[in-house]
Amino acid sequence: MIQLSDRLLKMEESATIAMSRKSRELKTQGKDVISLSLGEPDFNTPQFIKDAATDAMNNNFTKYMPVPGYDDLRESISHKFKRDNGLDYGKDQIVVSTGAKQSIANVVLSLINPGDEVIIPAPYWVSYIEIVKVAGGIPVIVNAGIEKDFKITGPELAKAITPKSKLMIFSTPCNPTGTVYNKEELRGLADAIGKHPSLIVLCDEIYEHINFEGKHESLAQFEDIYEQVVTVNGVSKAWAMTGWRLGYIGAPKTIADACNKVQGQFTSGTCSITQKAAIAAMEANPEVLKDMILAFKNRRTLVLDALSNIPGIKTNNPGGAFYVFPDCSSYFGKSYGALKINNASDLCMFLLEEALVALVTGDAFGDPNCFRISYAASEETLNEAMRRIKDALSKLK
Numbered sequence: 001m002i003q004l005s006d007r008l009l010k011m012e013e014s015a016t017i018a019m020s021r022k023s024r025e026l027k028t029q030g031k032d033v034i035s036l037s038l039g040e041p042d043f044n045t046p047q048f049i050k051d052a053a054t055d056a057m058n059n060n061f062t063k064y065m066p067v068p069g070y071d072d073l074r075e076s077i078s079h080k081f082k083r084d085n086g087l088d089y090g091k092d093q094i095v096v097s098t099g100a101k102q103s104i105a106n107v108v109l110s111l112i113n114p115g116d117e118v119i120i121p122a123p124y125w126v127s128y129i130e131i132v133k134v135a136g137g138i139p140v141i142v143n144a145g146i147e148k149d150f151k152i153t154g155p156e157l158a159k160a161i162t163p164k165s166k167l168m169i170f171s172t173p174c175n176p177t178g179t180v181y182n183k184e185e186l187r188g189l190a191d192a193i194g195k196h197p198s199l200i201v202l203c204d205e206i207y208e209h210i211n212f213e214g215k216h217e218s219l220a221q222f223e224d225i226y227e228q229v230v231t232v233n234g235v236s237k238a239w240a241m242t243g244w245r246l247g248y249i250g251a252p253k254t255i256a257d258a259c260n261k262v263q264g265q266f267t268s269g270t271c272s273i274t275q276k277a278a279i280a281a282m283e284a285n286p287e288v289l290k291d292m293i294l295a296f297k298n299r300r301t302l303v304l305d306a307l308s309n310i311p312g313i314k315t316n317n318p319g320g321a322f323y324v325f326p327d328c329s330s331y332f333g334k335s336y337g338a339l340k341i342n343n344a345s346d347l348c349m350f351l352l353e354e355a356l357v358a359l360v361t362g363d364a365f366g367d368p369n370c371f372r373i374s375y376a377a378s379e380e381t382l383n384e385a386m387r388r389i390k391d392a393l394s395k396l397k
């Protein structure tokens, strides 16, 4: 009999991946499911990036590569940090990994001892908690509800910090809420962070370009806390490269060296061809993304308008990413025949079965009153999905 490790048994399956798997299965059975469950752009990777990959193959960049990434890629990331974020990260402060997910895991494994506390504002991205648990860390959740636009303030963060706090992890723009912190709000967090020089903060900026309101602001811009911040980013979202697997960090050199060491034992550097293709993405003017960003913005309007016409659904006004995270708690306690809706997970199951729309329950993101809609789908698909959701919800009494 196979005995799995306690570590594995304590780990939850990723809810985003579980829901997308479920909707794929239903589709294979011939069901007309609309999946708004996975955070994945529906656009194709731009041609100039694919061309760079073809050139890389033809030039035989097909062998083991340096663990933290090719030098020319890390130089182009260094320029990107300066150009887009005003951040100074030298090549030796940059580690390229097999997706931002691995970047986050590297940082957590490098810093966390069993019993260390990791502050995570909720709603949070599903994988933060599980990665922290694998390392033996203790997630300390700071709740930010919809009425606060899902943001925490400096004083709220300060209250959560204890002598055991080692790390904080958050994203801006945020998955699952689309919330974007502005400069002043980040300064508020920086004030709390700066009072605890041994606290490191992982700021996940993977949605940086998908920002509808203004300029993206990085936490590492504040010089007084620069040495305490790890900036995470990647090519999956803005460059529609989810399948290519490339993320990266800019970090204090000690942390970059540690991540390099972890990665050298676990996976080595990410795919050589992807790395060469990513140089093309890093060197491109982000202006080329404007049509895609406009498309996301129009979809956000479509989804928010549709939700505002569904009784009992509350939303914030997400400034970025491609998610809406509506509060559906007014439906808890309602029934459809013998089926009673007790929570957001029940509601998502009901919507999957009755409306054939796959969403992800807010439980997975630390807010049991909400569910997540990923609007990375065509307007036609979104219109149909919203119609189905409204229709199904109207059946709950």
Ligand code: PMP
Pocket: 039, 098, 099, 100, 101, 102, 125, 171, 174, 175, 204, 206, 234, 235, 236, 242, 246, 247
């Ligand atoms: N951070 C956030 C907030 C995300 O939504 C994702 C989504 N995949 C990731 C990190 C990981 O991205 P990837 O591993 O594809 O680079």
Ligand code: GLU
Pocket: 014, 016, 017, 037, 038, 039, 040, 101, 126, 127, 175
């Ligand atoms: N980050 C995406 C999401 O939240 C992709 C799935 C995943 O990597 O967990 O849906």
